[in-house]
Amino acid sequence: MAKWLFKSEPDVFSFEQLLAKGMAGEEWTGIRNYQARNNMRAMKLGEQGFFYYSNTGKAVVGIVEVCKLIHPDSTADAPAWECVDIRAVAALPRAVTLDEIKLEAKLKDMVLVNNSRLSVQPVSEVEWAHICKLAGYKG
């Protein structure tokens, strides 16, 4: 199972808002970038990802999972953009900040560090495990 990272600005859509959606989750709309779209196309049901706060947050704050496969983005006009749905799994016991991530040798190749603008990113198993450890999160 692949691992992912979803970015959101906390004042636009927070992890708390996703938690409030419960098991139904929420359509991850608004992605207008082909690389990010392609990452979502590759997602399978039940695959997990980090929920990252960009801009004012700059920290990984929660775990999410894919609860609906790629489908047309209901907010898109032509060309037909697509998205998945995700739901909250758990808030991390401790948020892991971008500063911390940058200090970790194991995390130096993260897309988050090297291509910060990509809004939906793949995360390697090693990176996943290490961030969970830093967060005090035990799957």
Add this chain to the structure above:
DNA sequence: GCCAACGTTGGC
């Protein structure tokens, strides 16, 4: 608030 990085657009 600034600016670097990146993607997209449009003129040629």
Add this chain to the structure above:
DNA sequence: GCCAACGTTGGC
């Protein structure tokens, strides 16, 4: 098909 101009994102 190239590349300059522009808009957006996100870290600082």
